[in-house]
Amino acid sequence: MSIASTIRTQIKRIPKGRTFGYADLSISKADYLTAAKALERMQAKDEIKKLAKGIFYVPEISIFGELKPMDSEQLRPYLFKNGKRVAYETGTSLYNQLGLTTQMAFKIKLACSQKRISLNRGSLQVKTVKSYVEITQDNYELLGLLDAIKDIKRIPDCPTKNAIQFFRARLKTMNNQEINKIIRYALAYPPRVRALLGAMLENNQYVGQLNTLKDSLNPLTRIPLRLSETDLPNQAQWYII
Template identity: 50%
Template sequence: MMTISKQISQQINQFPEDILFGYKELNINQQDYTTAAKALERLQKKGVIKKISKGKFFKPQMTIFGEKKPSEEQILKPYLYYEGKRVAYITGTYLYNQLGLTTQIPSTIRIASRDKSITIKTFSVKASPAKSYVDVTEENYQILGFLDAIKDLKQIPDVDVTLAVRIFQTRIKQLNEKQTQGMVEYALAYPSRVRALLGAIFEAMCIKTNIELLRKSLNPLSSYKLGISTNILPTAPNWNIQ
């Protein structure tokens, strides 16, 4: 019968380099965790694997430039899922940089989840928790990140509002009717400035999907100072956006 130590070594040999793994990926029974921990410790001492955080390891890959560490995406991935289901997503300046809204790259990444408070501190990645307005799924996390960008428009470092509105419109054009409908439904859980700007953009793009839901959700006496003129978004006044 194969020992736990040999079983772990064989599995690790089959793993590609530059990926994160833990006890779950090694298919270790919980009653064998103590034995597995000792085996993993021996492999660390030999330099076969390295520990990146509690219960998470990787196989170091050597290049002509030195040791290659796992990418940020690999490090973050285990924290975004629970029992195989997505429960969190990357938001904040890191995401807004990827969307083309800012050139700034933050030292700390924000991770949004409805029920989990996710904090990460490794040698290469730091992350702090943010609150998701709705439950996170594989189907909606990108839309939630997009709505976060609308919510944080005035707080995005060095943002060009004119460019931001164009980026929002371009992204919305790529959605199908089901996705735009979902975006409206999720937006109803967000602050009113999100619903107002989304409504103005939809109206300017002649998208009628559930647009009246957005309008009815707003206080007609409220106004939103977002620094968006009619030159940028002609429908802005219809939604009390200044």
């Protein structure tokens, strides 16, 4: 079967509105030039549409006309590379998904450890920030939680008391292996994240690797978060003021 026929067969299996790139077509890089010509012919026939350089989709037609891929689908090529996760949503859009705020993000923020992008595609605007830890499919949700802890004072319309209750409840659902992982990842984050995580785990009666977090903090440095003592009674023991 020719490269063009192989590509056409594979694209027929892709759901309408789903984005795809060369890496999704199971072809070698040596065949990319041939593939590009085949994709150009399919574009000319309106069988596929080009969303961005190297990113395509099979158009879906509704009674209102052609539909573009959903924002989440347009983001997918930037979240994964060669089938591996390399980025995740953070900032207001993530905190909205977590239920910490009802506000919607005007611009989506992606945390990534590799390529930085800036995207402005109609209603979809994206900027990237460097992640604190190398991102994988197994850890991105824990990293998102640490991001939210880091931004506890900047989450829109989210009182600190509510945020702490949310974080403590989420931490209580984790097993020891997950707790050990989030502690290890937290060591790469700013001191306020390590202090808050340690204080909340201690309030949850966790007695595992708290010393790892405590020893990573400078006892001569105070972390000004201005939290209520009723929200976090043991904050002073973690150098939070």
